Amino acid sequence: MSGFDHVWLEANLATMEGEGLGVIEDGALAVKEGRIAWVGPRAALPAQDAPVTRCGGAWILPGLIDCHTHLVFGGNRAAEFEQRLAGATYEQIARAGGGIFSSVRATRAASEEELLAAATPRLQGLMAEGVTTVEIKSGYGLDLDSELKMLRVARRLGAEHPVEVVTSLLAAHAVPPDFPGGAEAYTDLVAGEILPLAARAGLADAVDAFCERIAFSPAQTERVFAAARAAGLPVKLHADQLSDLGGAALAARHGALSADHLEYASPAGLRAMAEAGTVAVLLPGATYFLREAKHPDIAAMRAAGVRMALSTDMNPGSSPARSLLLMLNLGCTLFRLTVEEALRGVTCHAAAALGLADRGVLRAGLRADFALYGIGRPAELCYWLGGHPCLGRVVGGR
Ligand code: DI6
Ligand code: FE
Secondary structure, three states: OEOOOEEEEEEEEEOOOOOOOOEEEEEEEEEEOOEEEEEEEHHHOOOEOOOEEEOOOOEEEEOEEEOOOOOOOOOOOHHHHHHHHOOOOHHHHHHOOOOHHHHHHHHHHOOHHHHHHHHHHHHHHHHHOOEEEEEEEOOOOOOHHHHHHHHHHHHHHHHHOOOEEEEEEEEEOOOOOOOOOHHHHHHHHHHHHHHHHHHHOOOOOEEEEEEOOOOEOHHHHHHHHHHHHHOOOOEEEEEOOOOOOOHHHHHHHOOOOEEEEOOOOOHHHHHHHHHHOOEEEEOHHHHHHOOOOOOOOHHHHHHHOOOEEEOOOOEOOOEOOOOHHHHHHHHHHHHOOOHHHHHHHOOHHHHHHOOOOOOOOOOOOOEOOEEEEOOOOOOHHHHOOOOOOEEEEEOOOO
């Protein structure tokens, strides 16, 4: 008799293992001590006497992973949305001291409790869709105390909810407008002080930066990455979102886990990413919300063999997207991803974008993180615009 803790039966499984979606119809999945202990066709399930959940033909997928969010922030930017509707551009608003800086002011002014209260429903909305792992970035503090405050809030969100939170320090998100010495001096502060202290406090799992004309140059980004390496932290990059600064190749050169956005990335940059194993994180919510006409070069990504992940980029300025399922639809509709690409983008490839080898696939030995959906076929997850087909989630076997 196999000593499982719990078994799910009468489910169709999209394991994401091997070719296609790794579908097992009429499958079974068994869990022991927080890990998947067995997965396969029900007919092959070993004799066992664990408690059973009958799924009535529901589909089970690996728990969804939102691998790029800025979901901790003060205030919101609905007023700027109105300005943009009246004709202002995102870059104009940013250069006039709005944009990221209005969120910085609101985030600095907010207490840890206030940030936590504002972020909680955003996180819960993702969880209700079947998300079991969420990456959360800092980047609206832009000073030591406020960046650490954001990361502490992210850690508390993970501790207080049945979801795994992974943090990225994004102190190099924007140069504070009033900063003496400008971008160079602020880069010194990030690389010399904020990053080492965040690392020492155990608050950052990775380091991110925004390499862009309105943010940090490639040389400044490299200094931040050098500090990350010294602190033993992996890196990722907001790369080539608004212009081609060679961010994709820079990320690849530094062995980044991911390079994200990539609207303007060159085919050569994408090839460098494929060689380095750097995942391309696609953020169609930002493309859509900014009405960006330039789309990431999916054909070049396919040709290069870059793994593609898909994420909300949930943030108050460029992608107030609170639904990862909606991003599946946008990824397919705007970028012409296949259903398989989109679903891998929020499971196994999203796990790779976070450097997590223990999830994203339904496989014995991995974390028992999965979600159940009341759908007839996996394509439904990409097809509906809105709606909540998620019937339940299991995180770490619970
Ligand atoms: N790129 C983005 O799309 C977000 N940050 C970044 O580096 C936008 C952040 C914001 O507008 O608040
Ligand atoms: Fe972002």
